[in-house]
Amino acid sequence: MKIDKELISDWFKLLQENICRQLEEEDGRGHFREDIWERPGGGGGLTRILKDGNVIEKGGVNYSAVYGELSEKMSQSIHMAASEFFAAGVSIVIHPRNPFVPIIHMNVRYFETLDDNKSVWWFGGGIDLTPHYINEEEARMFHSALKQVCDQHDPNFYMEFKKWADDYFFIQHRNETRGIGGVFFDHLNDNRNKTKEELFEFVKDVGNTFAPVYRKFMKANKTHKYGDKEKQWQYLRRGRYVEFNLVYDRGTKFGLETNGRTESILMSLPSQAAWEYDFTPIKNSKEELTLSLLKKGINWI
Amino acid sequence: MKIDKELISDWFKLLQENICRQLEEEDGRGHFREDIWERPGGGGGLTRILKDGNVIEKGGVNYSAVYGELSEKMSQSIHMAASEFFAAGVSIVIHPRNPFVPIIHMNVRYFETLDDNKSVWWFGGGIDLTPHYINEEEARMFHSALKQVCDQHDPNFYMEFKKWADDYFFIQHRNETRGIGGVFFDHLNDNRNKTKEELFEFVKDVGNTFAPVYRKFMKANKTHKYGDKEKQWQYLRRGRYVEFNLVYDRGTKFGLETNGRTESILMSLPSQAAWEYDFTPIKNSKEELTLSLLKKGINWI
Numbered sequence A, B: 001m002k003i004d005k006e007l008i009s010d011w012f013k014l015l016q017e018n019i020c021r022q023l024e025e026e027d028g029r030g031h032f033r034e035d036i037w038e039r040p041g042g043g044g045g046l047t048r049i050l051k052d053g054n055v056i057e058k059g060g061v062n063y064s065a066v067y068g069e070l071s072e073k074m075s076q077s078i079h080m081a082a083s084e085f086f087a088a089g090v091s092i093v094i095h096p097r098n099p100f101v102p103i104i105h106m107n108v109r110y111f112e113t114l115d116d117n118k119s120v121w122w123f124g125g126g127i128d129l130t131p132h133y134i135n136e137e138e139a140r141m142f143h144s145a146l147k148q149v150c151d152q153h154d155p156n157f158y159m160e161f162k163k164w165a166d167d168y169f170f171i172q173h174r175n176e177t178r179g180i181g182g183v184f185f186d187h188l189n190d191n192r193n194k195t196k197e198e199l200f201e202f203v204k205d206v207g208n209t210f211a212p213v214y215r216k217f218m219k220a221n222k223t224h225k226y227g228d229k230e231k232q233w234q235y236l237r238r239g240r241y242v243e244f245n246l247v248y249d250r251g252t253k254f255g256l257e258t259n260g261r262t263e264s265i266l267m268s269l270p271s272q273a274a275w276e277y278d279f280t281p282i283k284n285s286k287e288e289l290t291l292s293l294l295k296k297g298i299n300w301i
Helices: A005-029 A072-078 A134-153 A157-168 A196-221 A228-247 A250-256 A262-268 A286-292 B005-027 B072-078 B136-151 B159-169 B196-220 B230-245 B249-255 B260-270 B287-293
Strands: A032-038 A043-051 A056-069 A082-095 A105-111 A121-130 A181-188 A272-274 B032-038 B041-051 B056-069 B084-096 B103-113 B123-132 B182-190 B271-276
Touching: A005 A056, A005 A082, A005 A105, A005 A196, A005 B005, A005 B123, A043 A262, A043 B182, A043 B230, A056 A262, A056 A272, A056 B084, A082 A262, A082 A286, A105 A228, A121 A134, A121 A196, A134 A181, A134 A196, A134 B056, A157 A181, A181 A196, A181 B005, A181 B136, A181 B260, A228 A272, A228 B230, A250 A262, A250 B182, A262 B005, B005 B123, B005 B196, B032 B260, B032 B271, B041 B260, B056 B182, B084 B196, B084 B260, B103 B196, B103 B230, B136 B159, B136 B182, B136 B196, B159 B182, B182 B196, B230 B271, B249 B260
Parallel strands: none
Antiparallel strands: A032 A043, A043 A056, A056 A082, A082 A105, A105 A121, A121 A181, A272 B271, B032 B041, B041 B056, B056 B084, B084 B103, B103 B123, B123 B182
């Protein structure tokens, strides 16, 4: 079987479809609206947004497959000279209503250049979790699930990609990680001693991990009691999420700089967020506990 | 009289004091809390924040005067090689409670390098207004006041600095200006055919324009009726303000990248902001009118 861009992007499209169905099922009320869009330079996407669900306050599940000439900005960003590119992927950010359900992000993507003489390709992606309140048992479950997926493909993947996530999902100016991390990987290609087929199988397994894992967190926490204090804390944590996405996130910056579809890129921003000057949680509160765990290098398992 | 860095920073400090007093007077309820801070590399500042006032929902009036070795990052950012620098300024962002009172921003700043053989200095600054609902009469008043200040110093300043503000306060990925602009200027030094004293007088006049102009807008609109619809629109406009400040604003980026005091830098962010996927205002609504006026190059006078 030839693992070509059509096969990969078709699979991404099915993944989007499958995840949306599962999220709707677990939410029990919300439905994804769909926007098909075209990219002026080539290709396009399907953006799916769920708003005001029972569990999901705002969630986006985006698919795109774009191609065309590589602009100078894009070349710089990926550190390579090439004339034609193809890029496909699925990106997800879910902001739940209940502060005890975590925010989650997932991305799987494939990239290739289309120059005749030397074609270059790679996979990238990852899943990371941003609980407003860190539940250490759930953090363990989350990382165990990711480790299990990684271990099926390579004994070094989890350690390497977990560290990559810690380093990537880091808010430098706050000296905080965005959440409890997860796995992050990029530029996976045949220099990894794996075939394209093997790497695609890994990426598929990562993609397929998303829905069952997040459904568990939705189900377990959607009826957790909360009041104004917890909701305000959630807004503040979402403020940090906004800071990360607008200041650091490479996908967001790349998208905005290369004239991507703004509404699809910024679907990651929450419906409401807050900032309080110099907010400090009460000593020994659950907010303070969470802050104390937003560090790199924690072994959650 | 020698216009040296002590004289300039002392004046900035008095300006901060004076503006805070006037804002408190007009607000009628809120008081500025003060945080004195020191910068590890040299100097420090006084951050003043007013929260939950009668008119002001969240406002920051920051003074800082910092000095020390110029890091590589800072050198790159100001496009010059120098070893020691001094920078002082006042920065203000006010987010009002009532959606019919505009957001306002002002900054005045002075920069110099302290190398023995060739010292370089300049002034920068500006004022710009971001109404949630654009009132064309108030826009005219605002720009007229700025033009009057500029005209007293140079017949070309207003045209030049108004265009600079249009270009600077622009949200590229939304194809929208942040608000109705104002004036923006940077690198004003003796290549302008003006003495340092004359330029300082201009900067002082800009600084002194802030309080009387904004008090007018506070007074005129603080009792304007509004409901949930207007408040939600205000949150969405604040979302755009967040996007501008985190994605484009040079001062914010420079501060975060050079390890500045995060809480002082991000005092510009509102207490609450919102994002709605693909929000489109109702045809012929006042929200649509405002959007249609968020363009570069409008002659408000």
